[in-house]
Amino acid sequence: MTTNIDISGTTEIGNEGIKKHFKSIDPWQPLFELVWNGFDAKAEVVAVDVRFNSLHALAAVSVLDDGDGIDPTTLKQTFGRFNDSHKREDAGQHGAHGRGRLSFHRICRFATWNTKSATGQARIAIDALTIKDYQASFVSEETQCPALRLQAKGTFVELSEFSCQLPVAAELRAKFAVEFGWFLALHPSKRLKVNKQSIPVPSHEITQQSFTVGSCAFDVQVIRWNEKPSSEKSYTYLLDSFGRIVYKQLSALNNKAGFFTSIYISSSWADAFAPAQDLLQPDAHTTNSTEWRKLLRQVGELAQFLYERFLRKQAAAEVEKYVEEGLFPSYAELPPEERSWRLINTKELVTSIYVADPSVFNAASKKQRKIIIRLLDRLAVSNENDSLFDVLNSVLDLDEESVKSLADQLKQTTLENIIATIEILQRRQAAASKLRALMNDHYRDVLETPDLQKIIENNTWLFGPGYETLGAEEDTFTKIARELRNKIPQINNIGAEDVDDEVADIAGAQRQTDLFLARRIPTIAPNGQQVYRCVIIEIKRPGIALNIKHLRQLDDYATIIKKHPEFGSERMHFELILIGRKISAADTEIESRMRGQIARGELGLVSDDPRMKRYVLNWYTLLDSFELANTFLLEQLRFRRDSFNQSTKDQLVEELQVAQ
Numbered sequence: 001m002t003t004n005i006d007i008s009g010t011t012e013i014g015n016e017g018i019k020k021h022f023k024s025i026d027p028w029q030p031l032f033e034l035v036w037n038g039f040d041a042k043a044e045v046v047a048v049d050v051r052f053n054s055l056h057a058l059a060a061v062s063v064l065d066d067g068d069g070i071d072p073t074t075l076k077q078t079f080g081r082f083n084d085s086h087k088r089e090d091a092g093q094h095g096a097h098g099r100g101r102l103s104f105h106r107i108c109r110f111a112t113w114n115t116k117s118a119t120g121q122a123r124i125a126i127d128a129l130t131i132k133d134y135q136a137s138f139v140s141e142e143t144q145c146p147a148l149r150l151q152a153k154g155t156f157v158e159l160s161e162f163s164c165q166l167p168v169a170a171e172l173r174a175k176f177a178v179e180f181g182w183f184l185a186l187h188p189s190k191r192l193k194v195n196k197q198s199i200p201v202p203s204h205e206i207t208q209q210s211f212t213v214g215s216c217a218f219d220v221q222v223i224r225w226n227e228k229p230s231s232e233k234s235y236t237y238l239l240d241s242f243g244r245i246v247y248k249q250l251s252a253l254n255n256k257a258g259f260f261t262s263i264y265i266s267s268s269w270a271d272a273f274a275p276a277q278d279l280l281q282p283d284a285h286t287t288n289s290t291e292w293r294k295l296l297r298q299v300g301e302l303a304q305f306l307y308e309r310f311l312r313k314q315a316a317a318e319v320e321k322y323v324e325e326g327l328f329p330s331y332a333e334l335p336p337e338e339r340s341w342r343l344i345n346t347k348e349l350v351t352s353i354y355v356a357d358p359s360v361f362n363a364a365s366k367k368q369r370k371i372i373i374r375l376l377d378r379l380a381v382s383n384e385n386d387s388l389f390d391v392l393n394s395v396l397d398l399d400e401e402s403v404k405s406l407a408d409q410l411k412q413t414t415l416e417n418i419i420a421t422i423e424i425l426q427r428r429q430a431a432a433s434k435l436r437a438l439m440n441d442h443y444r445d446v447l448e449t450p451d452l453q454k455i456i457e458n459n460t461w462l463f464g465p466g467y468e469t470l471g472a473e474e475d476t477f478t479k480i481a482r483e484l485r486n487k488i489p490q491i492n493n494i495g496a497e498d499v500d501d502e503v504a505d506i507a508g509a510q511r512q513t514d515l516f517l518a519r520r521i522p523t524i525a526p527n528g529q530q531v532y533r534c535v536i537i538e539i540k541r542p543g544i545a546l547n548i549k550h551l552r553q554l555d556d557y558a559t560i561i562k563k564h565p566e567f568g569s570e571r572m573h574f575e576l577i578l579i580g581r582k583i584s585a586a587d588t589e590i591e592s593r594m595r596g597q598i599a600r601g602e603l604g605l606v607s608d609d610p611r612m613k614r615y616v617l618n619w620y621t622l623l624d625s626f627e628l629a630n631t632f633l634l635e636q637l638r639f640r641r642d643s644f645n646q647s648t649k650d651q652l653v654e655e656l657q658v659a660q
Helices: 015-022 029-040 072-078 100-106 169-186 268-272 290-324 336-356 366-380 385-395 400-441 449-457 475-485 506-511 548-563 589-596 619-629 631-637 649-656
Strands: 045-052 058-065 108-117 120-127 133-138 154-162 191-194 204-213 216-225 235-239 245-250 260-266 515-524 530-539 572-580 605-607 612-618
Touching (some): 029 058, 045 169, 072 120, 100 108, 169 191, 216 290, 290 336, 336 366, 548 572, 548 612, 589 605, 589 612
Antiparallel strands (some): 108 120, 108 154, 120 133, 204 216
């Protein structure tokens, strides 16, 4: 080939017409375009070299590839065109517009292409000031740039006289990884280096599956990227048996937020593929072929499944973040079992709505998300489940599958609420039966304070619905309440009149221990004011029969509390509860006091002092009250309480110390 022959030319568009296409691109984008040109030329290795001077300013950038090179005899079809590339019909090519090579002017003034191809060697130079003109000439092997002399073919591009900076090396490599990761994953034999360091494939998840349509086999590989490839949309690619891309089209899930995929379909079926029906190839496979249409439906279902799995995982992580941010209710007023169920249930409901339409929460402020979540929580456990579904279905843009999923979730909410309630009642009935067996068969045994104390603390629901959660012990209040109790005269003395007729001796009763439980709980009084509800429970040892002596002790305790300065606040309302195994048959005062308060409708009430209510109860009354209040459900459960009659005292104590 004769050298020094001028083959310069002009691009078929003006200088300003070219430059306006690149106003908004990032500084590293021109380097991407040069690398893509190398891979489009079938390069196996593309190497980018970025050099800085002593002042850390950008000095030179070069891009070397081992591709087929540029054909110097057809520069008019390559450098002479803009937005009209000769590569536009090739689905495997990236540079389908014929303009990427000119984006260099965004970062520098001069660009020079040194190239070696099967048709000759050439040098092409462009000055950004006159970007539509390119200077080109053939060169010999001797005058070829050193970088290409050792290669059989390829292109070496040099950029100089820079007008802006590029990111530091690590950041630049990360951007290359995002841009080219999908391509490198598809072509594991190809490599891209930046300053001699290979660019890794970015983090991703690969799903592989084979489909058979008719007599044709298709291998499908779905790559889901954790980060969006900067210039690559979510495409579905068709590859022939040689690994060449013969066709590509946008995925149906291309616009799903945060979900970025590259789908590769490989098959020998693609060896006879044509983009459109061709009279010269009447038997060619096209996108109208039955096999292709059926395959796309199956691939679409696979992609939809992966998207829903991705979205549910993303939704679960997002909902956990909402919990950490305090957007969910605390459910402090509920028993532990119901508290756990409500949180899990509301999380599942919020997750389902997030999966159905992420924008409901993503587009809302933190305060708005909190309001939405708490309203959903309330409605989900109300009688308005159907109304809630109607509202969500009318507002959210849901497909048929999402509508069914949401409806199932809300139906499940109602069912789980019923099941959870029955399970709680079932556990409590078991506890009540165990406690009855303990009082019937083991009351003569010494019940150590730590054992019985823990049983009572974990089963305060036995005292009635208002006592389901008394919370943790509050040291200051409990300490003062206990000290005041100890001031009651003869509080720990036991006489013959106190001992249950069924107990053999006073000494046995004296070995047993009274129990004391005191809690202070912020609450709302019937008049709407915030007050402290102070609950003090005195549980007499099982060998004691309650009588007038114990009733007077309860009254004395109330008087002592009233006189104590720290308990004198009008915002402290007391409930003093005296509990024993039974009320003495010889006593008449307790029964008389109860009859005097019977109109109040409160079990065991013996004094209705507005700020100092007093109650006297026995275990059998409490146990019967629980069973009567839940008769219908408990009958449905067909619970067999007799099964606990054979248990030992130690077994019953151990089982009752677990919260029900």
